[in-house]
Amino acid sequence: MNVSLVLALFFNGIVLGLIYAVVAVGFSLVLGVAQVINFSHGLLFAFGAYFFWSISSVAGFWIALFLSPILVAMMGLCIELLLIRRVYGQDPLFGLLITFGFALAMEEVIRMVWGKVAYSVSTPMFARGQLFIGDIIYSKYRIILAVFSLLILLLVWWVITRTSFGAIIKAGMFDSEMISALGHNLPLLRTGIFVIGAFLAGLAGVIAAPLWSIKSGMGTDILMPAFIIALIGGLGSIKGTIIAGLLVGTVTSLAVLFIPRFTDILPYLMLIVVLFYKPKGLFGEVTILGEVREE
């Protein structure tokens, strides 16, 4: 087997896994703190890409890179204030359905505004070309992308595990009643987390835009991997989500060599195996959600 091909696929898997992880971290945080299965998370990812496409064609790459995630975060704020806030503490299906319905409706809005054709974004000037690592020729943009995603993930991990704000977030996952009893503003915290999650989804959409074609269904397509990764990594664990993202990314990417048609199914099989042995996910901690009763 061609070694450089395997290595190239492996790197592709890592890039893919890191993008997945950025999306999944936001999903996981919202799930942990707000206890809502946010089916509109993929939609926010898609909006990130579409905003980026529109703005970069008018105002250039850097402004679009800066502005698009902020616009998506503002969308997230509106979604939280108008919809999700109403279903806190109710049946989990309600939160799922309200975000699901909203995502379907907004996907249609995307089709009405931007049309049904897929767009592609060209890579920025400074990131074009190839790099030579040993014998392997690898695209410069993918490397920049990987480093950038990793920095974002590390920043999120640092905030969650090393700052007092992160401590409040973690406490919110354990016992949301308790943190409001301790005088923290729980609704504000939930809104904040949702906005951060939306920002991360939008950012992932922006950085993935030059890599994939931009189409209305891209939100639905990214939702499932993000969802699986959040579950495999363990809800609320940033470290677990990153590792699960890398795992899913590399395994699906390398599996192209062996079972080209069934690569999509591997994340699900991994999920079943992981949940069978570790019901809380790889690095899951005990959260309110983790009411997994073990024998």
Next chain:
Amino acid sequence: MNKKTNIFKDPYPIIFLLFFIYPIIPFIGKFRTLGAELLIWCIFALSFNLVLGYAGLPSFGHGAFYGVGTYAVALTIMHFYSKGVIIPLIIAAFFGGLFTFFYGYLIKKKRGIYFALLTVAFSQILYVIGFRWDEVTGGETGITSLKIGTFLGIELKNPLYLYYFIFFVFVISLIIIRKIANSPVGQILRALKQDEKRAQYLGFNTEKYVWYIFTVSGIFAGLAGGLYCILYSSAFADTLHWVKSGDVVMATLLGGGLVNFYGPIVGSVIFIIAREFLSAFWDNWMLLYGLSFVIIILFIPTGLLGIVENIKERKHRDSLNNGNNNLTMNEKDKPAKILTKEGNDGPIKD
């Protein structure tokens, strides 16, 4: 209580009658395929409501078991047996039940958000298999133009005969599902929905009942899927996708499955007819479809029959407040949980 109120409380004879005369109803009766699809959706939504409305479990992957039913019938007809329709349907129900039996084992201990997450993830596995395994499932194009066999020697090519065959299956399914819902198991499930710990303290193995109802629900979902395959003589991977699972949840909630056994039927009828008409006249109907989820959750979470029930309850309370008719107090208004001196819960038997 006289017979008249009984029929309105449990109106299945009326439903049977309405669907029986459906083909001769003016305007809408012409659309026999639509009518047959309504019946199929009623079976599907009723089976789903056993899990959502009775056991209170937020399943969001039921479309997958429906899809399994369609493929089971399609593959049986294609490869093994194409003379009659009964055997393929039994196989569809069997496979629907087999998959839910297996999944049920894996998720019977999970509740709430975890349950919802896992049902989504598991149903998606079936979608990927259906979508990718070209040799067996036909992949993206699915399995089309099947030759549908006969039922007791009757050719089902005639849409009217086909309608009445599906009506026949619907009648049987509704009677069985209704029986299960009213059985002691149904009662235990309702107890589980209200307070699982309490039900466990009363000595019920709630996990076993969750597993049981999930399997039963899968059997009927598979059956409904099988009927769908017979109706359109084809099977597609689309039915397995999680986005499609939203349809049945929508239909069930819209009608009021959370408060009434017949909610799913009301919801299915409104949902399917609205979908047919909207998608025919408006390209961007998905916008309205998505927003209707939002509206239902925010404003009428108990569904249409829930509104009716609320009005009834308010009237009833008003009549109580007026001071007359205290004797009409029904089961619901009695204080349900009475702590006795020993600290035990009040009367349990019935």
